[in-house]
Amino acid sequence: MRAEILALAAQELHPRGASVAALRLVQAHFGWVSTAHLREVADLLGMSADDLDGVATYFNLLFRRPVGRHVIMLCDSVSCWIMGCEPLCAHLCQKLGIRPGETTADNAITLLPTVCIGHCDHAPAMLVDDTLHGDVTMESLDHLIDTLRNTP
């Protein structure tokens, strides 16, 4: 992975231009960006760890804390709100026994609210890991959770 990060940096006019791409690469592999990994990436890009952490903590999709095996990002922006995302979120929280921002005890699922994901014609919408789901209902959520709990 170090070689990949150096290759990303080499494509840029200045190495720090690769900071988001490098952090995304780390996250794709480890699920989140730990401080140890952040420091290594900062070294490779010639940045201070604090400088890079400023970038890492800035972006919604970069996780500086561990997440579960699956991440549900439920849209809470305006079109989804009108179409009833709040009761869906309450249902999820009750079913999973967690609040938004938390991970289930079995480490299967993290629930994160997210801003508009551009699927407003199929609101309420959510991203589950990399997959987009639209026209979400309580029933489809129940089915999804069962599936996620049973997949690694």
Place this chain on the structure above:
Amino acid sequence: MTVASERPLTAMIDPAIGPPNCAAYERAGGWQAARLALGSLTPAEIIDRVTRSKLRGRGGAGFGTGQKWSFVPKEPASERRKYLIANADEMEPGTFKDRWLLEGNPLQLVEGMILAAYAVQAGHGIVFLRGEYQEACVRLHRAIGEARQQGWLGENILGSGFTFDIHVHSSAGRYICGEETALLTALEGRRATPRSKPPFPQTGGLWGAPSVVNNVETLCNLPHIIANGPEWFAGLGLGEDGGTKIYGVSGRVAKPGAWELPIGTPLRQIIEDHAGGMRPGYQLRALLPGGASTAFIDATALDVAMDYGSVEKAGSRLGTGMAIILDDRTCPIGMIRNLEHFFAKESCGWCTPCRDGLPWVERLLDAIEDGTGREEDMEQLDRHARMLGAPGRTFCAHAPGAMAPLASGLKLFAADFAAHIQQGRCPHHAGAGP
């Protein structure tokens, strides 16, 4: 295009068969504009044609595209590092038009970028893509790879001497990256705070080099303008503006969706004919015509033509052209609270009025919606709407955008605000159930 379509942007998009490859794209009329431009037009001629087409930026601000390009220093790409950047960071709540174009016909964007880059003589192309658009990312990479293989990208394209290639930057989710100077800061691997202007990006942009940032829909129009001529394009619009526009509707309408229509199509026609009107049991109360950062207009103003000037005269902005409908059973204060929560969360934190003012507004709206609001909260909201809403009091347009639905909502829904405060509760069941 061989036959000039009345809906050029989406003519080749067919979800059933997926995006066209290079050969299918060419059969349907693609690459004609790039061949013409690189073979026989000068950069100045392209800028002139695009200016005459009356194309205005489709990202929200509506700046004339040809005019935007005209500020770029004129050296050839071989003599000066310059950038052409496609803004695909579509994060305006209620907006899903660029996703359609990116997923449906990514080669159209590639050709548009070649034309824009040639016009401003930029050798380096970047697509700034929002991180959540995974499918678009896959399809874009495939399209760029194929275009490169076929000689449409890379060294000396078509033997013209013009060299240009495209890199995809997958961002990691932050609304303000759609603001062009914040986008440049993000590309430089920093926290994406906006920059002061001047220098404008066209002279001092990415890594200090001249840079043009154009919205995806804007760029996708270029192949059609060059292939069919600026007069044809200008004639597609129903009013002052040229071309078609992708309009969309979300909320409790019968058929939420997006449609490519002549720019200047009346709002009523979009909602009633294309979105199928309201769902049974719901009345249209008001709407945001072009995304979360546009002012509310009410049900009496539906005959407004959806072009830049007409929507402005109606007290709002065309924005992204993607309308969000407030129905009679949804609480307007709840909706505004949701909008301000978004803006408060997405403030970059760089300037104090925005960083501290937006959460304050959100807390005031929380209190009113939850039934603990007081009369004096209304004065405070009004003060914020005035202070944060006026351009020049915050570093960028984020806070003024956030105040557009609040300021208009305070007027339009004055009775609802009063009822919440007097009754000490929300008279609606906000956002409840389908």
